[in-house]
Amino acid sequence: MQEPIESAGDWRELIASIHRYAGRRLPVAILVVTIASVLEGIGLVMLLPISQLVFASETRPGSLSAKMDVQLNAWGFDQVIEKMALLCAIFLVVMLVRSVVLIHRDRRMALLTQGYVDYLRSRLFATIAYADWPVIRRMQRADLLNNMTTNIARISVAIQFLTRLLVTVTLVAAYVVSGFVVSPAIGLILLGVIALATATALVWSRRSGRLGETLSLRNRKVMNWTTRFLEGLKAAKVYGAETVFIGGFDAAIADTRAISIDFATQQGRMRRAIELLGAAAAVALLMIGYGLVGLKGAELLVMGAVIIRLVPTLSTALSGLQSVAFALPAYAVAERLRRDMERQRPNGREIDQPPARFDATPYPISLRDVTVTTREEGAEKTLLSAAHIDIPATGLVHVGGPSGAGKSTLAELLAGLYLPSAGTVVAGPLALTASQCPAWQARIAFAPQEPFLFDGSVRENLCWPNLAPSDAALWDALATAGAKDLVADLPEGLDHSIRDGGSRLSGGERQRLCLARTLLRPSAILIIDEATSAVDAALEAEIFERLRTLAETKCIICISHSTALNAMADYRIVIAEDGVAGGSV
Known part of the structure; x- marks a missing residue:
């Protein structure tokens, strides 16, 4: 009230x-x-x-x-x-x-x-x-x-x-x-x-x-x-x-x-x-x-x-x-x-703080005794627990588990949207803390569950927020995301206007365009949170095969219910219904 x-x-x-x-x-x-x-x-x-x-x-x-x-x-x-x-x-x-x-x-x-x-x-x-x-x-x-x-x-x-x-x-x-x-x-x-x-x-x-x-x-x-x-x-x-x-x-x-x-x-x-x-x-x-x-x-x-x-x-x-x-x-x-x-804002990134420098060096990610909690309706609730997880510096990582277990919470933690309430998350010289969060996020590319498109051309959406890639790079990202033919068939191609936040596109089409935008962002860690859930199984498998090639130079973490991705992953994290996460090769 x-x-x-x-x-x-x-x-x-x-x-x-x-x-x-x-x-x-x-x-x-x-x-x-x-x-x-x-x-x-x-x-x-x-x-x-x-x-x-x-x-x-x-x-x-x-x-x-x-x-x-x-x-x-x-x-x-x-x-x-x-x-x-x-x-x-x-x-x-x-x-x-x-x-x-x-x-x-x-x-x-x-x-x-x-x-x-x-x-x-x-x-x-x-x-x-x-x-x-x-x-x-x-x-x-x-x-x-x-x-x-x-x-x-x-x-x-x-x-x-x-x-x-x-x-x-x-x-x-x-x-x-x-x-x-x-x-x-x-x-x-x-x-x-x-x-x-x-x-x-x-x-x-x-x-x-x-x-x-x-x-x-x-x-x-x-x-x-x-x-x-x-x-x-x-x-x-x-x-x-x-x-x-x-x-x-x-x-x-x-x-x-x-x-x-x-x-x-x-x-x-x-x-x-x-x-x-x-x-x-x-x-x-x-x-x-x-x-x-x-x-x-x-x-x-x-x-x-x-x-x-x-x-x-x-x-x-x-x-x-x-x-x-x-x-x-x-x-x-x-x-x-x-x-x-x-x-409620911690002593981390402040308004008008300049962006941190991007470091492309791949580092393994270590989670030790991590818990993520939040306050909801006046009570503290634990969203995720991870005692000991070591994510490799490069490779394809699959995160699985039942719906609501905390897979998206793990993705948002690794993307720097959450800070650990207890424990440590470390990647090389960086620890995921309030003060180092901007530098951590400078290494991240993140495709969330909800596709985000705005009124503008395909090019403007792909280059958001501050990218200036060449047309060749745009088409390469679209090809990897399985959206090249989609854009090529549009009347004006890259300059075609997307209206009403992409409401005239299917859910899978919106997801593939957002994934292409994520791929264009320079990153050492690429996090994909069920960003292909509306894509058919055959096309999804093709996208994962292309991502596996990219994973030779960076860590790609995919939250997905796909059994095909689980089979081809280099590392697997399973989150149980109680939010407890564990990893295995």
């Missing part, structure tokens, strides 16, 4: 995370936002003396308009038209500068916002990529996909609203200062209105956070149904069970829709409440300004303009606060996943 989310701590962590990413760019961005808001306030205040001149109204002694009128007279601007021309010119210059600053502000905030979201996305992606295989094995695919897609998208929305919140808060401050410039009493009333609206929004933000936390759980359920649907669609069509997927998915998205509607309704209520509060404040300000403070027509006009600008800005700010609180649980869930995975 998902742990409860602590809102205040997540707010602090989110802001601290943004600060760590932005560095010096953050105070610069805040400065630009503040300058833009100050210019907005100056523009509003300048409307006061301009309006005073337009309406030819009397100014209050000591007011801003009166002081500016005295100063303009001192500068030699005696005529009303001269004063108006100068003030309008200054106003236009202020608005021009404000426009330039706003363009700069919007671009800077967009770069900061999108850059931070991409930073989070890339960091989570890298954390998953560098996580230990046992940790990934325990994760649900739906959880990983939900965090990499839905939660990141919600975080993006939260950051956008957070930047808008920063902008609108500075604007609100500018409007309040404008109110104080006109009259301290007016400024205090504006502060009171803002304080009351903010207190109400903070109370509602707690409910927004709870709604956001519930939405995170419901989105996880939607992703579970999505992955289940994509993985089981073929079987569902055979059984006529499409409605099972449709019903489950519809119910899941109905839950998320209900939460989103609930939040939108709350947002609407808050906006209407702020509008009513603003209307009441406008009436109060006009009555107090005219009846008690003695504001004149132009001053009342400017105050009306301030209120008209303040209310929607305040509504935007407080709606943004709700939106951030609503999306904040997505950040908490994604960060929790990332931290859990990082905490």
